Amino acid sequence: MSDSIIQLRGIAKVYRVGVETIHALRGVDLDIGRNEMVAIMGSSGSGKSTLMNMLGCLDRPTSGEYMLGGRLVSAMKTDELALIRNEEIGFVFQSFELLARQSALENVELPLMYSSTAGGFRARRERALSALQRVGLGNRVDHRPNQLSGGQKQRVAIARAILNNPKILMADEPTGNLDSATTAEILALFTRIYREGQTIIIVTHENDVAAHCQRVVRLRDGRILSDLSAEEDFEVSPYVEEARATQRRRAAAEEATEATT
Amino acid sequence: MTNAKAPSRKGAKGEGRGLTIFFFLKAIGMALSQIWANKTRSFLTALGIIVGVASVTAVIAALTGLKAKVLSEFESVGAARLYVFPNRPDNVPRAKFPWEKCRLKVSEAQAIMDQCPSIKGISPIVDLPMSVESDTELIDGMTVNGIWPAWHDAVGRKVMRGRPFSQIDIDTARQVALVNEAAVTELKIDADGNGGLGEHILLGGRRFLVIGVVETTQARMLGMNSSEAEIFIPFSVAEKLLDGWYFMQFAAIATSPETAEEAKAEVEYVMRRQRGLQPDDPDTFRVAALDQYINQFKSLASGVTAIAGGIVGISLLVGGIGIMNIMLVSVSERTREIGLRKAVGATSAAILLQFLLEAVTLTVLGGIAGLVIGKLMAVSLTFIPGANLEQADVPAWAVILSIVFSAGVGVAFGMFPAYKASRLDPIEALRHE
Numbered sequence: 001m002s003d004s005i006i007q008l009r010g011i012a013k014v015y016r017v018g019v020e021t022i023h024a025l026r027g028v029d030l031d032i033g034r035n036e037m038v039a040i041m042g043s044s045g046s047g048k049s050t051l052m053n054m055l056g057c058l059d060r061p062t063s064g065e066y067m068l069g070g071r072l073v074s075a076m077k078t079d080e081l082a083l084i085r086n087e088e089i090g091f092v093f094q095s096f097e098l099l100a101r102q103s104a105l106e107n108v109e110l111p112l113m114y115s116s117t118a119g120g121f122r123a124r125r126e127r128a129l130s131a132l133q134r135v136g137l138g139n140r141v142d143h144r145p146n147q148l149s150g151g152q153k154q155r156v157a158i159a160r161a162i163l164n165n166p167k168i169l170m171a172d173e174p175t176g177n178l179d180s181a182t183t184a185e186i187l188a189l190f191t192r193i194y195r196e197g198q199t200i201i202i203v204t205h206e207n208d209v210a211a212h213c214q215r216v217v218r219l220r221d222g223r224i225l226s227d228l229s230a231e232e233d234f235e236v237s238p239y240v241e242e243a244r245a246t247q248r249r250r251a252a253a254e255e256a257t258e259a260t261t
Numbered sequence: 262m263t264n265a266k267a268p269s270r271k272g273a274k275g276e277g278r279g280l281t282i283f284f285f286l287k288a289i290g291m292a293l294s295q296i297w298a299n300k301t302r303s304f305l306t307a308l309g310i311i312v313g314v315a316s317v318t319a320v321i322a323a324l325t326g327l328k329a330k331v332l333s334e335f336e337s338v339g340a341a342r343l344y345v346f347p348n349r350p351d352n353v354p355r356a357k358f359p360w361e362k363c364r365l366k367v368s369e370a371q372a373i374m375d376q377c378p379s380i381k382g383i384s385p386i387v388d389l390p391m392s393v394e395s396d397t398e399l400i401d402g403m404t405v406n407g408i409w410p411a412w413h414d415a416v417g418r419k420v421m422r423g424r425p426f427s428q429i430d431i432d433t434a435r436q437v438a439l440v441n442e443a444a445v446t447e448l449k450i451d452a453d454g455n456g457g458l459g460e461h462i463l464l465g466g467r468r469f470l471v472i473g474v475v476e477t478t479q480a481r482m483l484g485m486n487s488s489e490a491e492i493f494i495p496f497s498v499a500e501k502l503l504d505g506w507y508f509m510q511f512a513a514i515a516t517s518p519e520t521a522e523e524a525k526a527e528v529e530y531v532m533r534r535q536r537g538l539q540p541d542d543p544d545t546f547r548v549a550a551l552d553q554y555i556n557q558f559k560s561l562a563s564g565v566t567a568i569a570g571g572i573v574g575i576s577l578l579v580g581g582i583g584i585m586n587i588m589l590v591s592v593s594e595r596t597r598e599i600g601l602r603k604a605v606g607a608t609s610a611a612i613l614l615q616f617l618l619e620a621v622t623l624t625v626l627g628g629i630a631g632l633v634i635g636k637l638m639a640v641s642l643t644f645i646p647g648a649n650l651e652q653a654d655v656p657a658w659a660v661i662l663s664i665v666f667s668a669g670v671g672v673a674f675g676m677f678p679a680y681k682a683s684r685l686d687p688i689e690a691l692r693h694e
Binding site: 056058059078079083097099101110112114115116118124 | 280281283284287288294295298597598600601602603604605606607608609610611687688691
């Protein structure tokens, strides 16, 4: 797997809570290639949150190595990790995490506030605008979060995540707060961004969400239980056909809308 | 393909990372929107700063006005003035320097005039308590001063109407007198409307002709003479009226304010020589420049400023505690936001700076509001009649100092909450609530 963007080797994470020692991860080896769309699944306590924090450079392993894009991030200092998060990783959260008093555009611009390489005022603005246009919200730039629907809020969050063209887009239960129609809409958006070349990791416990991914990684007790394609995964495979069908319908509908506008 | 970018470019991007002007603009913008979103809370929090800065600004403005008024009246003429007093030295045997040896003599004034090149004029001044009588009034114990004509120059009080004493008045000891406006009023000698000129008054039973009216200056305000009414007679006349011990002082003026120091040294030298004092003998007199009075006033003013500074220090402390409290509330309310900011790449330093900037923005706005209120108070002070505060104004240094202090309070009291915010773990912070 020479084209791997992510290489985990023997990643372990140990927490100490009082006198108790919790082994959240017990030696995880994982490779994720460029432009993959991977679902990470597992019940609560399986270590999937810890793995996500690790992959997202929010946390450092107790032991093991993590290479991201050829750089050993497991050995980096806190401030270096902040820089990696700023430039290489985009986060999408279950509850959107938008700043209530800021417009959609300002929310999308947020990561640029902490970047010294984002260019001048105009360049920053244009970058945020094009990210909003990529998620189909070019006409909502001045709206505040409370003027947007749940799906639109998550689109703003996705625009913020892809603003810096990150190496990985990390989504933690991105549809957990959305109804089924909006879920389909957001998953279609993820699929489109994936087709544009983005590497995406979605943490979820819902099989129908995982069915939109190409690959499903299951965790149990801090270890990888299975690492299969969506079709091979016993629990996810029943949903794959439906997911593909939905995506085709969406794509067709979007093409129709684009044609009319 | 959006991901098709060379890793080397990313590597180069990491070099020389620092916070940009955009960070500061955004941070201040967000601070302002935060303050605006919590208007009432922000106002109440900043109230301590506002009141502190406003009160100290008003006090400084009042002092500045008073100082400007007093000093302008003094320094226009006063800096060149000297006074000579008799002074019995401390810590020496009483027998060696009895009062008789310390008393000033007219011959000494003459010697100073003749021998000190930096002295333009000198006048002995002697105070005589006397009963003063006009046609209608009798006032007991009024102060009558014996002076030389140079007195007008020496103390800077001109003759407004009539004429000063002439050398003939002195030489022939003519019974003529100068009065001030208060004396004219008290003695009711302005019956014919010529302001007292040409009237006769009785001093200790002797008839004196009023030949002039002397101006009253603000300098008296500093307590050189507490009586309102004043009467002056030629020194030679006063000398004749005196019996026994009397208290004399000299008023002198140097050729210019620049030579005042020299003049003082010359007077001391001449006085010591006149008195035949040995090199190790102490002075039996004292030469005081008017500078001393100015310095006294200045030290008084700076004392009051220091007290005002202490008061403002306390109110800034109280205000600062309020700021700290509200910033702690803000940090805990915005834990998730802090987590998000860290997740999208904010370093601990960036978060620290951002919350510090928010505290500083709040305190500086409070300081500016306080300055505006203080300025309004200063303006209203100038309308108080008789308070001598017409020149009350907020000096530039007070404006700068207020802003700097307000910002300092923001930094000092915002530091702990900002540090707390910067230490938050992004994972924990995003899980908050």
